[in-house]
Amino acid sequence: MTADRQRRHLVVRGVVQGVGFRPFVYTTAAELSLSGSVANDSSGVRIEIEGAPADLDEFARRLREHPPPLAVVESVDQSSVALRGGTGFRIADTTRDGGGRTLASPDVAICADCAAELADPTDRRYRHPFINCTNCGPRFTIIAELPYDRPSTSMADFPMCADCAAEYADPTNRRFHAQPIACPDCGPRLTYRGPSVPPAVADLAPHPTATPDGPPTGTDSTAHLITGPDQPLDSARNLLREGGILAVKGIGGYHLACDATNERAVATLRGRKRRGDKPFAVMVADLATARAIAEVDDTAAVLLTGPQRPIVLLARTALPSVAASDADSSVVCDRDTIDLAPSVAPRNPDLGVMLAYTPQHLLLFGLSGDRPGPRVLVMTSGNLGGEPICFDDEDARTRLAGLADGWLMHDRRILTPCDDSVVRLVDGAELPLRRSRGYAPLPLTLPVPVPPTLAVGADLKNTCAVGDGRYAWLSQHIGDMDDLATLRAFGSAAEHLAELTGVRPTQLVADAHPRYRSTTWARTHAAGRPVHTVQHHHAHIAAVMGEHGLGASETVTGIAFDGTGFGPDGAIWGGEVLAAGYKGYRRLAHLKYVPLAGGDVSVHRPYRMALAHLWSARLDWSDTIASVAACPADERAVLAHQFGSGFGCTPTSSMGRLFDAVSSLAGVRHTVDYEAQAAIELEARARGTDPGAHTYRFGLDHTADPAVIDPAPVVAAVVTDAAHGVPAGVIAARFHHAVAALVLDLALEFAPSPTTVALSGGVFQNALLLSAARTALRDNGFHVITHRRLPPNDGGLAFGQLLAAGAG
Numbered sequence: 001m002t003a004d005r006q007r008r009h010l011v012v013r014g015v016v017q018g019v020g021f022r023p024f025v026y027t028t029a030a031e032l033s034l035s036g037s038v039a040n041d042s043s044g045v046r047i048e049i050e051g052a053p054a055d056l057d058e059f060a061r062r063l064r065e066h067p068p069p070l071a072v073v074e075s076v077d078q079s080s081v082a083l084r085g086g087t088g089f090r091i092a093d094t095t096r097d098g099g100g101r102t103l104a105s106p107d108v109a110i111c112a113d114c115a116a117e118l119a120d121p122t123d124r125r126y127r128h129p130f131i132n133c134t135n136c137g138p139r140f141t142i143i144a145e146l147p148y149d150r151p152s153t154s155m156a157d158f159p160m161c162a163d164c165a166a167e168y169a170d171p172t173n174r175r176f177h178a179q180p181i182a183c184p185d186c187g188p189r190l191t192y193r194g195p196s197v198p199p200a201v202a203d204l205a206p207h208p209t210a211t212p213d214g215p216p217t218g219t220d221s222t223a224h225l226i227t228g229p230d231q232p233l234d235s236a237r238n239l240l241r242e243g244g245i246l247a248v249k250g251i252g253g254y255h256l257a258c259d260a261t262n263e264r265a266v267a268t269l270r271g272r273k274r275r276g277d278k279p280f281a282v283m284v285a286d287l288a289t290a291r292a293i294a295e296v297d298d299t300a301a302v303l304l305t306g307p308q309r310p311i312v313l314l315a316r317t318a319l320p321s322v323a324a325s326d327a328d329s330s331v332v333c334d335r336d337t338i339d340l341a342p343s344v345a346p347r348n349p350d351l352g353v354m355l356a357y358t359p360q361h362l363l364l365f366g367l368s369g370d371r372p373g374p375r376v377l378v379m380t381s382g383n384l385g386g387e388p389i390c391f392d393d394e395d396a397r398t399r400l401a402g403l404a405d406g407w408l409m410h411d412r413r414i415l416t417p418c419d420d421s422v423v424r425l426v427d428g429a430e431l432p433l434r435r436s437r438g439y440a441p442l443p444l445t446l447p448v449p450v451p452p453t454l455a456v457g458a459d460l461k462n463t464c465a466v467g468d469g470r471y472a473w474l475s476q477h478i479g480d481m482d483d484l485a486t487l488r489a490f491g492s493a494a495e496h497l498a499e500l501t502g503v504r505p506t507q508l509v510a511d512a513h514p515r516y517r518s519t520t521w522a523r524t525h526a527a528g529r530p531v532h533t534v535q536h537h538h539a540h541i542a543a544v545m546g547e548h549g550l551g552a553s554e555t556v557t558g559i560a561f562d563g564t565g566f567g568p569d570g571a572i573w574g575g576e577v578l579a580a581g582y583k584g585y586r587r588l589a590h591l592k593y594v595p596l597a598g599g600d601v602s603v604h605r606p607y608r609m610a611l612a613h614l615w616s617a618r619l620d621w622s623d624t625i626a627s628v629a630a631c632p633a634d635e636r637a638v639l640a641h642q643f644g645s646g647f648g649c650t651p652t653s654s655m656g657r658l659f660d661a662v663s664s665l666a667g668v669r670h671t672v673d674y675e676a677q678a679a680i681e682l683e684a685r686a687r688g689t690d691p692g693a694h695t696y697r698f699g700l701d702h703t704a705d706p707a708v709i710d711p712a713p714v715v716a717a718v719v720t721d722a723a724h725g726v727p728a729g730v731i732a733a734r735f736h737h738a739v740a741a742l743v744l745d746l747a748l749e750f751a752p753s754p755t756t757v758a759l760s761g762g763v764f765q766n767a768l769l770l771s772a773a774r775t776a777l778r779d780n781g782f783h784v785i786t787h788r789r790l791p792p793n794d795g796g797l798a799f800g801q802l803l804a805a806g807a808g
């Protein structure tokens, strides 16, 4: 041993377990001829390394700068220790000490290497539905606790065979320490349960309860149980080809699948799920098929094929039948197009598209040599509308009994449910709409340290979050907190998140709405700990500030355009301009209050919001106005009385409700059966439509404090345009234009220069509006921050709550 040797102890923190970090350390040490050892513990990865100082430096550099693709290295701490000599490099067992915190990895889509082996007849994992490696496979959904090792996952039920054990123990193998390693000999197994005869005719009614003569379902005594290597998949494909509905157990729960080109199958699924008009997402096997149904640019291709594999909202491919009616029908389109069933996404120009992300999905589409199944599958969460996704087999058998004709199942337990994530693209960048599978539970950094805190979010599209110090972990998507099952799912998600992160919250933070179920949950689960509350739109603005790393003393001009949020004056806010920091806010301006009659009823019937805006603008309820015609005469009489007396009305400044009103006034949509449907269809009409020279303009009353934004001139202009037969698309385009112009006007009016303008709230899921508003602000020299990692809707609220409460 000489002075030119050193031994160092390194602690690597971040997402470093379950991502192939130890084999990477091993091979890096081997390349640099260093001796030592590596181990996982609850603080991350611990390394002892010995060799020449320059090589040790190089080793640390590679750890930081070139970690394995799925790793997120947050820090590498080094200290010198006494020389020990020795040769070779040892991978030690996992220990549970360390006292720190390691980070669980999200689930990862099947990698290219595994996909190649899956299709290779000479490979021992040929057609193995559970093939995975250190770079891919389930993680978050199979982990019971940390540190991440096979015994603490649901793969503990499957003892490794000798071959898998050898690969697992071989540092040069790409499955070295791949905890979910499996093969046809030792891995989980697929089974298929289904009717003995595939359903030739699917009925619209829920069955079997409502139609005793309907095809037998998986729980019937007549059902066939099919096992074996390929037969379950063959049977499942047969069922799909025949127009049946298949329950598929996947990574984070059950999906319901059917042939997306078969209108009868899709309509049946819609009927059984009581889904209304809400679009279904579809799954395809590869990018080429995605291009046959939707417009896929380079950014979309990267997102579709990335390790997260979210559902990406894409513009549908124009079908030949549509193109033929165009003026320029001489353009011959020879690209592959697939005609989807109208019921997949009624009246929606976008499609939610995802690529197969598990080996089982790829096999379901069929490999070379298989009789192929449908090329495009509807893939929707296995649940009834609004309920949490099914992930427990027993529970699924009960809850999905009337929904599915056949069942493709496996015997690996899902420990944590996790829905698919949803993103859309705005100006070539990702805008998350639902952050869940593939993303949860990756941490986000907090620009301001917080004490151990649990934030419970809001009531729609909810997530919760825990924070401690500089880290925050957002849960997977939980859903709308309107039933007992979702509340229970919420409780388990919060508990599991605390378990995985080791955060023991000393305080809770909730929305200021006294009747939100999340707020009630926080109060009943506080166990003596303080429960702080944060105003809804303050939390939205804090969330986008936090995402952009703004410091504790920074302030922004926050524009929160939203559907609903409780205001301290008892009104429902949602068209807000706030001077905001983490610690507090001041309301600078808001959309003029209009009466919201009967709460949810008016959310479901946009024509009521149209009447409220007409009333507020002192415009007559003329029968020639589409919204007035859509409102039954007796309901109109009741509304007139309510608006006049204020009885049963809550004042609202909601921008989301103004979108509803305009959607109705333009004749686009008078009633909705899923959240934001009227606004989504209004955006769809506006897209690609030239608003022309005529513009709408909001009024602004500066004399009031806070100032009042008056939508009356816009509402009047919409009514006039509609009366003159201006097409709905043009009205929609003019309205979007007006709201974007309003954002700029508000910034010019209220943002002291230089300042940052922050845009948040559910209305900014609108790509057309977000893009136009952001461009207008930037063109006028403003620094604009918008969401890119968290959804602008309430799914990102918990993160803002952590910061608002933590800094307070």
Ligand code: ZN
Residues within 6 Å of the ligand: 110, 111, 112, 113, 114, 115, 132, 133, 134, 135, 136, 137
């Ligand atoms: Zn792999």
Ligand code: ZN
Residues within 6 Å of the ligand: 160, 161, 162, 163, 164, 165, 182, 183, 184, 185, 186, 187
């Ligand atoms: Zn095996």
Ligand code: FE
Residues within 6 Å of the ligand: 536, 540, 562, 563, 564, 565, 761, 762, 793, 794
């Ligand atoms: Fe909100």
